[in-house]
Every structure is written in C-alpha cells, then in structure tokens.
Amino acid sequence: xxxxxxxxxxxxxxxxxxxxxxxxxxxxxxxxxxxxxxxxxxxxxxxxxxxxxxxxxxxxxxxxxxxxxxxxxxxxxxxxxxxxxxxxxxxxxxxxxxxxxxxxxxxxxxxxxxxxxxxxxxxxxxxxxxxxxxxxxxxxxxxxxxxxxxxxxxxxxxxxxxxxxxxxxxxxxxxxxxxxxxxxxxxxxxxxxxxxxxxxxxxxxxxxxxxxxxxxxxxxxxxxxxxxxxxxxxxxxxxxxxxxxxxxxxxxxxxxxxxxxxxxxxxxxxxxxxxxxxxxxxxxxxxxxxxxxxxxxxxxxxxxxxxxxxxxxxxxxxxxxxxxxxxxxxxxxxxxxxxxxxxxxxxxxxxxxxxxxxxxxxxxxxxxxxxxxxxxxxxxxxxxxxxxxxxxxxxxxxxxxxxxxxxxxxxxxxxxxxxxxxxxxxxxxxxxxxxxxxxxxxxxxxxxxxxxxxxxxxxxxxxxxxxxxxxxxxxxxxxxxx
Numbered sequence: 001x002x003x004x005x006x007x008x009x010x011x012x013x014x015x016x017x018x019x020x021x022x023x024x025x026x027x028x029x030x031x032x033x034x035x036x037x038x039x040x041x042x043x044x045x046x047x048x049x050x051x052x053x054x055x056x057x058x059x060x061x062x063x064x065x066x067x068x069x070x071x072x073x074x075x076x077x078x079x080x081x082x083x084x085x086x087x088x089x090x091x092x093x094x095x096x097x098x099x100x101x102x103x104x105x106x107x108x109x110x111x112x113x114x115x116x117x118x119x120x121x122x123x124x125x126x127x128x129x130x131x132x133x134x135x136x137x138x139x140x141x142x143x144x145x146x147x148x149x150x151x152x153x154x155x156x157x158x159x160x161x162x163x164x165x166x167x168x169x170x171x172x173x174x175x176x177x178x179x180x181x182x183x184x185x186x187x188x189x190x191x192x193x194x195x196x197x198x199x200x201x202x203x204x205x206x207x208x209x210x211x212x213x214x215x216x217x218x219x220x221x222x223x224x225x226x227x228x229x230x231x232x233x234x235x236x237x238x239x240x241x242x243x244x245x246x247x248x249x250x251x252x253x254x255x256x257x258x259x260x261x262x263x264x265x266x267x268x269x270x271x272x273x274x275x276x277x278x279x280x281x282x283x284x285x286x287x288x289x290x291x292x293x294x295x296x297x298x299x300x301x302x303x304x305x306x307x308x309x310x311x312x313x314x315x316x317x318x319x320x321x322x323x324x325x326x327x328x329x330x331x332x333x334x335x336x337x338x339x340x341x342x343x344x345x346x347x348x349x350x351x352x353x354x355x356x357x358x359x360x361x362x363x364x365x366x367x368x369x370x371x372x373x374x375x376x377x378x379x380x381x382x383x384x385x386x387x388x389x390x391x392x393x394x395x396x397x398x399x400x401x402x403x404x405x406x407x408x409x410x411x412x413x414x415x416x417x418x419x420x421x422x423x424x425x426x427x428x429x430x431x432x433x434x435x436x437x438x439x440x441x442x443x444x445x446x447x448x449x450x451x452x453x454x455x456x457x458x459x460x461x462x463x464x465x466x467x468x469x470x471x472x473x474x475x476x477x478x479x480x481x482x
Contacts, residue, residue: 031068033078033110033117033145034154040163041476047090047161049137051474054168054207058123062143062162064108066115066150076110078117078148086142086161095139095164099128121164129166132206137165167204170229170434172472174200174212174441178465182418185458192418196465202227211240225426227441233434237445239426249316249410251275256307256409262295267403272305278321278405281331281375289323291403300399302334306392307409312342314385315411319378320371320393323403331373332395332402337381340390350386378408387414419461424450429462439469439481 040049052058064078084094103120110117121141128134140163145153181193202210209228224240258269272290283289292303324331337350371393372379391409395402415421430444447461471480 028068030151031066031076032152032154033064033066033076033108033148033150034157035064035143035145035160037157042163046086046157046159047092047140047163049163049165049475052123052164052166053474054129054166056169058125058128058166060121060164061118062108062121062141062160063116063118064110064145066110066117067154068151069115072110072112072115074112076117076149078108078110078145078150078153079106080108080119080143081106081146083142083144083159086144086159087140090140090161091137092140092161092163093133093138095141096127099124099131099134099139100141121162123164123166129207134164134166135204135206137163139164167472167474168208168210170208170210170227170469171202171204173470174202174467175470176200176465176467178443178463180419180461180463182459182461185460191459196463199470200467202467229434233436235432235434235441235443237426237428237432237443239423249412251408252309252313252315252411253307253407253409256309258290258305258307260290260292260305261297261303262292264291264293267291267293269305272404272407273307274406276406278323281322281324281405283323283325283329283403289403289405291323291329291401293328293401293403295401299328299401300397302394302396303402304392304394305404305407306390307407308390310389312387312389312414312416313411314387314414315339315391315409316383316385317408317410318371318381318383318391318393319406319408319410320404321378321406322373322375323405324375325403328400329403330397330400331375333373333398335371335373335393335395337371338392338394339386339388342388347392350383350391378406418459419447421449421451424448430464441465441467443467 035046036048037045039045039047040051042049050060052060066072066076087094100121100123103122108117108119123129133139140161142159142161144159147153176196176198178196179194180196182191183189184191200212202212205211205226208230209226212225212227226238226240228236228238230236253273254275256273258273260269263269267290268288269290271288274288276288283291290305295301295303297303318337320335322331323329338347339350340346341348371381393404393407425448427446427448428444429446431442432444433442434440435442443466444464445462447463449458449460451458469481471478473479
C-alpha cells in the first residue's frame with residue numbers, strides 16, 4: 001500500500017512538471033514584430049550604425065524580429081516605408097536613392113522556421129564610394145514599420161535609422177617596429193637615434209587612403225600622416241597637420257610655482273596667477289595681490305617675483321597688472337624681465353622684440369627694455385619665443401614698495417627632444433609598400449621639421465618601420481587579424 005502511494009505521488013509530480021513545461025512552451029497570446037534595439041555603438045535609441053568594408057563587399061542586411069512565437073511554422077511579414085522625417089533634428093542625411101538598392105522595397109519577410117526577417121541593402125560601388133561623405137557617419141536609411149501579419153508592431157521599436165558608412169581594408173590598429181636616426185642638415189653629425197615600438201591607428205580618409213595618429217611615435221595631438229595605397233601596392237606618404245589640435249599659446253602661469261624676494265604678511269604670491277582679471281590697480285582686497293611692503297631691502301630697493309614652470313616652454317608674451325595704493329605701494333619707475341638660460345644655467349635679461357604696450361621702442365630708450373608701468377591695465381611685452389623654464393620680474397619703485405595684481409605669461413610647451421619639434425613635411429626616402437597577404441606596411445621616410453621659431457640649426461629624421469595590421473573595431477565589434 002505504501003509503495004502504491006509513492007507511485008501515485010510520483011505520477012502526480014510528473015503531471016505537474018509536464019503541465020509547467022507545456023505552459024513554458026506555449027506561445028504568448030499575441031505576436032509582435034519590431035526592430036532590434038541594437039545600436040552598433042551609436043548610443044542613440046532607434047539608431048543603428050553599420051559599416052561596410054571596401055574590398056570585402058558592399059552589402060548588409062536591415063532586419064526585424066518576431067516575438068511571442070516559439071516555433072514559427074509559417075511565413076510572416078511586416079511592411080515598411082522610408083520616412084525622411086525621422087532624420088529631422090538629427091545629424092544624419094537621407095542616403096541618396098541612387099547610392100543603393102533594396103532586395104525588397106516595401107516588405108520584410110520572416111520565413112517559416114525563423115524569427116528574423118531581413119531586407120538586403122546593396123551599395124553602388126561607384127556612386128557610394130566616390131562620395132567623400134560616405135566615409136563618415138553622414139547618410140542614413142530611415143525605416144518605419146506600417147503594417148504586419150502579426151497582432152501588432154511594437155510601438156517603442158517601430159522605426160530604425162540605419163546609418164551606413166564604409167571603411168577600407170587598411171583601417172585598424174597596427175603594431176609598429178622600426179628605427180630612426182636624426183641628422184644635422186649637412187649629414188655630418190648624428191644627433192640622435194633609437195628604436196620604435198608602439199601601436200598606431202589608421203583611419204579611412206577616402207577610397208584607399210588612411211590617416212595615422214602620428215608616424216614614428218604616438219604624439220598624435222600635434223601631427224598625423226596620410227598613406228595612399230596605390231594599385232601596385234606602393235604607398236605614397238604625406239604629412240597631415242592635426243587641424244583639431246589647439247597649439248595656440250596658453251597662460252602657462254596658472255600652473256607655475258611662485259616665489260619672490262619678499263611678500264608682505266597680508267599679501268599672497270599665489271594671487272598673481274589667480275586667473276581673474278583686475279578692474280583697477282587699486283588695492284580693493286589685499287589678499288588678492290602680491291606686495292613687498294616692509295621688505296628688508298627697504299623702500300626704493302629692487303625686488304623680484306618668479307615663476308617656475310616646472311618644464312620648458314617657448315614664451316611669446318608677458319602681461320603685468322601693477323597694484324598701487326598711492327602711498328606705501330607705488331608703480332615702478334624701472335622694471336624688466338629675466339629668464340633662466342637653460343644652456344648657461346644663469347639668469348639673463350630677456351629683451352623684447354621691441355614692442356611694449358603696442359609701441360615700438362629701442363633698447364636705448366631704457367637701457368634694458370622696460371615692461372611698462374601704466375595703471376589700470378595689463379602692461380604687455382612681446383618676445384621672440386624664448387625657451388626657458390623660469391622667469392622673473394625685477395622692479396624698482398620710487399622710494400617705496402611695489403605690488404602686482406596679476407601676471408600672465410603666454411607660451412607653448414617646448415620640444416623635449418629633436419624628434420618632438422613641429423613637423424614641416426614628411427617625404428619618401430626609400431621603398432614604401434603594402435603586403436596584402438600579411439597586412440604589413442614597409443615604410444621609409446624623412447621627417448623635416450619647422451625650426452624657424454626655435455632658434456636651432458636645421459636637422460631632419462630618417463625613419464624605417466614596419467606596421468603589421470592587428471585588429472579593427474567595426475560597429476562595436478572587435479575584429480582581429482586571422
């Protein structure tokens with residue numbers, strides 16, 4: 001009897017489990033169609049980025065999926081229209097109709113046994129590839145579902161903006177190895193040499209041209225290099241300035257270390273690099289200024305304030321806003337700038353390019369070029385791009401003391417080695433080829449520098465490297481070299 005109860009209990013459990021499984025396997029009451037919510041890296045709802053590769057086929061699929069049906073036993077469909085209004089307010093433009101054809105101009109078909117229906121998009125190899133805008137994410141096909149054989153179209157995924165661009169087969173990341181040597185212009189002196197080992201990226205410009213983020217090393221922000229792969233697999237090279245790089249002079253005082261011969265207890269050395277422009281030379285709030293009232297050297301003595309920039313800069317301008325209270329702190333009757341000479345390791349007078357506050361002057365006017373003492377304004381002195389890491393202002397007041405509200409110094413980082421100087425041109429200097437079997441560039445070129453503003457003798461760098469294609473990222477998917 002006990003065994004019989006156990007058997008009945010087991011049968012009851014099997015029935016219950018079978019019933020649960022049937023519930024799991026049954027279709028939902030309603031079926032629906034929708035576009036996928038995949039975005040291909042766009043991070044925009046309803047926008048799918050897709051990329052085709054020149055030389056690897058100019059075809060792709062647009063698609064929808066079926067939900068609510070576990071086992072699709074019949075053909076199903078969803079009709080669509082192209083709706084250009086979906087592009088209103090976006091950064092995308094309607095892909096011209098002559099650039100592509102669709103395998104079906106109005107209907108997605110989901111075949112029996114499948115849950116995905118597609119429409120093929122074939123791009124015209126001439127019209128599409130010869131439009132330079134197609135190498136960027138500019139053009140899109142805007143799909144909108146309008147009818148279906150199913151119970152509904154999922155309202156939140158009833159449209160899709162399919163954004164299409166192309167890349168060439170040379171785009172991707174490259175492992176670079178090679179060597180360089182830097183020579184004086186007459187080839188008589190080897191100034192520097194070394195090995196190169198890094199990773200470069202190459203991005204499609206148009207057709208069979210790519211642009212790398214640098215050439216012999218990853219400086220990226222200040223130069224690029226164009227490579228055109230010719231029909232015979234030779235490679236043409238060209239220097240490409242980085243038009244997005246901001247190499248303009250900056251107020252480098254903001255990050256400098258400040259010191260002085262003396263600062264009054266109620267003043268601050270740091271105040272001169274506050275980044276705030278004064279409204280007058282008056283002491284409206286003494287903590288916002290530097291002053292040397294009470295300096296041990298006494299009234300009327302020469303004192304100084306210094307910037308240490310921490311690294312080398314090529315400076316082009318100084319702007320000093322003097323502070324005065326009409327009594328113990330007065331405007332200087334003599335002031336000048338000295339710079340730390342990196343070669344002699346000594347302080348030297350910094351002569352201007354003979355323009356102070358917009359007026360041409362001569363050294364005879366001051367003996368030393370004075371930096372001006374006008375009230376309620378910046379006193380501006382321009383320089384011929386002196387390279388240094390430290391500056392000092394020396395100032396002498398008439399029988400009293402001196403003060404400064406703000407001191408700006410404008411400059412750009414100075415090259416730290418021969419090969420980091422601004423580039424003028426890149427020229428071919430030997431064989432430059434691409435091997436399609438191994439995905440390898442063999443490059444030999446010469447880098448010529450723009451050295452006019454650096455006051456150094458002319459030199460150049462010869463480079464020999466190989467770049468081996470490693471991987472690329474396409475629509476958010478990492479594709480590695482086989």
